[in-house]
Amino acid sequence: MKANKREKYAEWYYFIPIIFVVTLLPLIVYLKVMPLTGPSYNYWNGMLENYDFFSYYKGISLLIATSLGFFLVIARIFLNDPNIVKKELRPIYIATGVYLLFIIGSAVTSDYHSVAFAGFPDRYEGLYVLAAYLLVFLITTALVSNEEHVKLMIGALIIGALSITIIGIFQYIGYDPLRTEFARMLFLPDQYMNIADELEFRFDKYTIYATLFHYNYVGSYTAMLFPLCFVLFVLIKERKAKVFLGLMTLLIGVIWIGNNARSGLVGGGLALLVFLIVINKIIRKHWKYFVASLLVILCIIVGLNQVSNGFVVTRISSLFADIKIMMGIEENTAPTIESIPLKSVKIDGNQGSVVTSTETLNFTFHGDFLTFSNGNNEPLETSYDSTSGVIDIQNPAYQEYSLVFGQTEDHLIFKLEKGPIQLVFSLKPDRIALIDNKGNEVSLEPVESWGFEGNERLGSSRGYIWSRSLPLLKNTLVFGYGPDTFAIAFPQHDILGKMYAYHGDMWQVVDKPHNLYLQIAINTGIISLLAFLFLVGHYLYRSFRLYLSNSFDDFLSQAGVGVFIAVVGYLGAAFFNDSVVSVAPVFWCLLGLGVSINYIVCNRPAKTR
Numbered sequence: 208m209k210a211n212k213r214e215k216y217a218e219w220y221y222f223i224p225i226i227f228v229v230t231l232l233p234l235i236v237y238l239k240v241m242p243l244t245g246p247s248y249n250y251w252n253g254m255l256e257n258y259d260f261f262s263y264y265k266g267i268s269l270l271i272a273t274s275l276g277f278f279l280v281i282a283r284i285f286l287n288d289p290n291i292v293k294k295e296l297r298p299i300y301i302a303t304g305v306y307l308l309f310i311i312g313s314a315v316t317s318d319y320h321s322v323a324f325a326g327f328p329d330r331y332e333g334l335y336v337l338a339a340y341l342l343v344f345l346i347t348t349a350l351v352s353n354e355e356h357v358k359l360m361i362g363a364l365i366i367g368a369l370s371i372t373i374i375g376i377f378q379y380i381g382y383d384p385l386r387t388e389f390a391r392m393l394f395l396p397d398q399y400m401n402i403a404d405e406l407e408f409r410f411d412k413y414t415i416y417a418t419l420f421h422y423n424y425v426g427s428y429t430a431m432l433f434p435l436c437f438v439l440f441v442l443i444k445e446r447k448a449k450v451f452l453g454l455m456t457l458l459i460g461v462i463w464i465g466n467n468a469r470s471g472l473v474g475g476g477l478a479l480l481v482f483l484i485v486i487n488k489i490i491r492k493h494w495k496y497f498v499a500s501l502l503v504i505l506c507i508i509v510g511l512n513q514v515s516n517g518f519v520v521t522r523i524s525s526l527f528a529d530i531k532i533m534m535g536i537e538e539n540t541a542p543t544i545e546s547i548p549l550k551s552v553k554i555d556g557n558q559g560s561v562v563t564s565t566e567t568l569n570f571t572f573h574g575d576f577l578t579f580s581n582g583n584n585e586p587l588e589t590s591y592d593s594t595s596g597v598i599d600i601q602n603p604a605y606q607e608y609s610l611v612f613g614q615t616e617d618h619l620i621f622k623l624e625k626g627p628i629q630l631v632f633s634l635k636p637d638r639i640a641l642i643d644n645k646g647n648e649v650s651l652e653p654v655e656s657w658g659f660e661g662n663e664r665l666g667s668s669r670g671y672i673w674s675r676s677l678p679l680l681k682n683t684l685v686f687g688y689g690p691d692t693f694a695i696a697f698p699q700h701d702i703l704g705k706m707y708a709y710h711g712d713m714w715q716v717v718d719k720p721h722n723l724y725l726q727i728a729i730n731t732g733i734i735s736l737l738a739f740l741f742l743v744g745h746y747l748y749r750s751f752r753l754y755l756s757n758s759f760d761d762f763l764s765q766a767g768v769g770v771f772i773a774v775v776g777y778l779g780a781a782f783f784n785d786s787v788v789s790v791a792p793v794f795w796c797l798l799g800l801g802v803s804i805n806y807i808v809c810n811r812p813a814k815t816r
Contacts, residue, residue, distance in 0.1 A: 216290060217283055217350045222359055224276035225347055228792045229360070230367035232268055233428070234418050236385065236394040239263035246319045247328055250695045252716050253644040257328040260394060261420035265788045266331045266339075273342040280349050290352035293806055299348070302742040303341055309735035310337050310690060317689025326691045327718060329420075332788055333690045337731070340786075340795045347799025353807065357766050360800050361439075364793070368432040368459055371417045375425065375462035380514075381412040413515040415466040419789040423721075426471020427784045429463035430776035431797060434478035438769035441486075441496045442759050449496075460504055464519065465511045469526040469666075474780025478772045485754050485768060529665050541664050544707040549628050552641060552651060552702070559632060559639045561623060566604050570621070572634045577612060577621060615646070627711030644714065654701040663708050666783060669721045671708035675701060676720050679729050687732040694718035696729055723781035743778060746798065747771070749805055763808050770801040 241247075241257040248255070283291050314334040317323035326333035351357060374384055384390055391403045409416075416422050436459055440452035463475055483490070483497075490497065512519040531537035550562040557572045567582030579587040579600060588601040591612070598610040609624040619634040620642070633640045633648070641649040655678040663671035679696050682688075688696040697717045706713040720726045728736040750771040757764050777794045 216352050217279075217288065217356070219359060221279045221283065221350055222356070222363075224272040224279065225343060225350070225796055226359070226363040227272050228269065228343055229796050230363050230370070232265055232272070232792060233367060233789055234370055235265045235268055236260050236390075236418050237264045238395050238399055240399070241328065243328060244321075246322050246692075246695055249645060249647055250699065250716070251328050251718075259329055259331070261418065262326075262329060262331045262788050266326065266336045269339045269343075269788065269792055270335055273339040273346065276346040277342055280346055283349070291349045293348070295806060295810070296348065296802065298745055299742060299802060300345075302738050302745065303345065306731075306735050306738035306742065307338060307341050309686065309738065310334060310731045312685075313687040313689050313731040313735070316686050317692060319689055319692050319695055322692050322695065323689030327694055330691055330718070330787065332786060332791075336788055337690050340791055343792050344795040344799040347796050348802050348806075351800055351803035351807075354763055357763060357800070357804055357807075360796070361435075361766055361769075364432065364797070365436065365455060367793070368428075368436070369455065371419070371425075371428065371432075372455075372458045372462055375415040375417045375466065376458070378410075378415050378417065379413060379462070379465045379511075383408065385418070413465070413467070413518055415462050417462070420787065422466045423468045423470055423784050424787050424790050425462060425466040426468025427474065427777060427780045427787075428471075428790045428793065429459055429466065430471045430474030430478065430780040431773040431794065433459045433463040433475050434482065434776045435769045435773040435797075437479065437500055438482055438772050439765060441493050441500060442765040442768070443762070456500060457503055457507070460507050461511065464504070464507050465515075467518070467522050468780075468784075469522060470780045470783035472523065472526060473783065474776040474778070477779035478776035481775050482768070482772045485751070485757075485772075486759070488756065489758060532662060532665060539662055539665075543661060544663070544703070547703065547706045547711075548626055549703060549706055549713070552630065554632075554639050554641065554651060556638055557636075561628075561630065563625065563628065568605065568608070568623070572619075572621075572639055574636070575619070577634075617646070627706065627713065629713065649702070650700045652700070654698045654704060656704075663704070666721070668708040669783060671704060672697075672717055672721055673725065675704065675717075676722075676725050676729060680733065683729055683732045685732055685734060687728065687730045687735065690730050693720055693726060693729055719785045721783055721785060723778075723785050726785045743774070743798065746774070746802055746805070747778075750774075750801065753805055753808060763804060763811075767801065767804040767808055770797055770804060773797055774801055 237260065239259045241259060241263065243251060243255055243257055247257075251257070280291060311334065314320070314323040322333065324334045325331065326336060347360070351360060377384055385394070386408060388403075391406070392400075395403055410422065414422055415425050417425050419425050419428055433456070436452055436456045440449060440456045443449055443452060463471060486493065508519060508523070528537065532539045548564045550564060553560040553562075558569070560567060560569045569580045569582070569584065571578050577598070579589055581587055581604075587605065590599045590601065591597075596611045596613040598612055600608060600610070607625050611622040613620055613622070621632045621634055623630045623632070631642050633642045633646075641651060643649050654675060656674040657677040659665070659670035659674040663674060675698055694716060699717065702713040705715055705717075709715045720729065724736060727739055750767070754764065754768040754771060757768065759765050759768065774794070774797055777797070
């Protein structure tokens, strides 16, 4: 009797939702005009509406795709597919469950439910989207059960990468496809076609943002896809596949280096270093392709640098300069925080004081008029134009000041400007208050900081953001402030720190930590971060052990190490970038694919001679 039984593998059409996630979802660009109320308005930039092109509809599409994918997995379970639940992955499932539990707990206990569930303007990465990421991961691990599935997913990833790459290359040479009339017809709803000619694009020639919102996120994306193509090009033997992968490595290499995101260079560089360590025992076998790829990278750097008039080398040099400063090899010659013109703002009842690097201006509000004095409390003579509200101080030391006294719907205000210093005070009968551009009172409490003193401007002011973010961790030991609530938790009232870090922009909104690990710890808690680290750490450890002594003679092991190196690239870039709906779903799919490949490789029958 024949004892062999046909295994029940999911057919290709079960993969449609996650194929959509890695190919089409990153390409979605469509305008959503979102009215802002509550915390979304209070902690944003003062606009009553958020014009979002890159995040909202990606999030909605992700929710639809993962919902469909989830039901397809349930269908496979009812069909008694033995490959859906893999018992050996129990630690992975537990870590994922713990992570999800604390995401939900942080959302439920948050003081800002509207943001914690739906997300913050321009990001929309609340509870629903974070849960969808984990569903993408679980769906991928559940469905991928054989080599054909792996080929299907790798092919989908590369097709998606090719689309992003083509758009990015055109942007780099100054022909942005998103600026064409045809593209505007695609991403603008009919009722907003009248604003087509008024759209302003943040980035110009020699900068690549593709359809991923910002060049930093192109950096995270290419830190995954470039190493993946690089590894497959080096290891795969089939000639046609090698030619195609060589071309893909070249094209993605162009936008990996040309997007100007130093975070992506760090992530991709770390990934290639790990790959070199993994294949160290067989590098002689593949050295020609490895060296050829490195030479191609060098040629790309030289070529793009020539085209951009030296900008590429300047960016790379600045990365190494920052590293040297952080390691203490080189002294930081940047101006210190003492160089900013504003020294302090003080308020005591109906009296205020603004101290600059050259003088002090004291002011007192009496009933319906203001009086002024200098640092020695000597009265300053003023003139007042009741029509314009302009106040002139009749003293040469204060000629650079622009002072306006006026009325809003609710109360009197006093506006003070001097160079980059821009302050607005609310004037009430019994007290003065500093307010922001939305009329909200700004705290003058001191801001706590940990580390990076004197190095706040490092990494495009990441040193500043991290130094003000780290103290928040003492409040997130169990649950965080809530998914996507970083902008609310961050001390936005740190006007002195912002003036220094952002070269005079004292009211900039800091809406992201530029670090995935800080983002998780602050938004959903330190326990959720530990669960995430266990999840990725378990995968990285198993992968390193599995592939360190591998001969890579078959496609599964080649794909497995490629995905492993791609995940390393994303996690490396994540030290300088945060999670975003344009890129994170691709990472979670890759992570699920990597876990599945490892499972297949470890459980396939041993080869017999």
